[in-house]
Amino acid sequence: MNKRSGHEKRSPHQRNAAQKKSVRRAGKTPETSSHPRSTSPVASNGSGDSAVRINKALADAGICSRRAADELILQGAVVVNGDVVRTPGVKIVPGQDQLAVNGKVVTLQAATAKTYTYLLMHKPVEVVTTASDPEGRTTVIDLLPARYKKMRLFPVGRLDFFSEGLLLLTDDGALTHRLTHPSWHLPKTYTIRVRGDVTQDALRVMREGMTLAEGEKLAPVQVEVVKSIPQGAVLEMTLIQGINRQIRRMCRDFGLVVLSLRRIQQGPILLDDLEKGAVRSLSRSEVAALYKAVDL
Structure with missing residues (x-):
């Protein structure tokens, strides 16, 4: 028997057989499975x-x-x-x-390959929620810091010309689609100062789901009187629909005059104490919470 360095020389066939036997002993499946x-x-x-x-x-x-x-x-x-x-x-x-x-x-x-930008703005009144305006009015894009103006950012949904508050802007098309699509019913919360008598009957009808004067049927809304003011009240209202000027039309149908309207929350995102006209980036946890809210 020939010996080299104290080991028996084996043929390639013997070495392959030994390797397969070792794999089986280890309880593993050969990679050729x-x-x-x-x-x-x-x-x-x-x-x-x-x-x-x-x-x-x-x-x-x-x-x-x-x-x-x-x-x-x-x-x-x-x-x-x-x-x-x-x-x-x-x-x-x-x-x-x-x-x-x-x-x-x-x-x-x-x-x-792609990173997205997510911004939260406190939109002031008399600012248009569009990227451009043919009438030359101030847009939300005009309010952005210079470093963001060259990006293709778009507002997520709308706020009326005379409404203020929380507005999201991003270039993430998939998230924008989910946030604005009616099937996801992402709740939005507003505070509204109104002039007029807010009756319990009006609150009940809003909570049960009312029909606007134009015939549009509304889903039930959460609404509370959070404060009384001279000749009126401050309401907090949470909606899951995106009907055009919904809150103003609801108040109109009960003889209430809207003095101010501010969006304070959209899904998990809060306006908090962000100053009017100011912009900040969303944190990673806020972006993750938005994604989770719309099942992305």
Whole structure:
């Protein structure tokens, strides 16, 4: 028997057989298996700013919605780096991890390819909630700091010319669509100073859902009298609809004159003490809360 360095020389066939035997002893499946392993894997670098949840990666790639992506994961139809994923919370790194759905590889956009801007403005009265105005009136874009004016930012929804308060601006089209689409019913809260007698009957009708003089049926609203003022009251009202000039028309139908109208909350975002005309960036947690509120 020939010996080299105290070890027996083996042929390639013997070495392959030994490797396969070692794999079986370890309870592992050889990598040549035709069936992907069912695991809850950690992606190649499933942490940090570049990592995203699988459902977001699939939504960004145009494959399906986030909710549908979670269903595909639970069905075992999603594979990451060769492993079946059955946990919706797994994160991957677009451009680095390989993702497949129902056997088809999904091309992922690198996470650094696009960043969005999210702003909160306290819109003053007599400012138009548009990017431009043919009549030459001041727009919300005119109020932005110089560094934001060159960005393609758009207001999320509208506030009347004579209304003030919380207004979101962003270049995130997917989020804007969800926030403005009526099917999501994201609540908005307002404080309204009115002149006139606010009766309990008027409050009851508003809470039950009223029909405007023009015939439009409204969903029930949350409304309370938070303060009495000379010849009137301050109301706090929460709406889930986006009917044009809804609050002003509701008050009109009960003989109330709106003296001022301010939006103080939209979904999880609060106006707080932001000064009129001022703008600030949303925090990461605020953006995440908005996404969660509209199931993105």
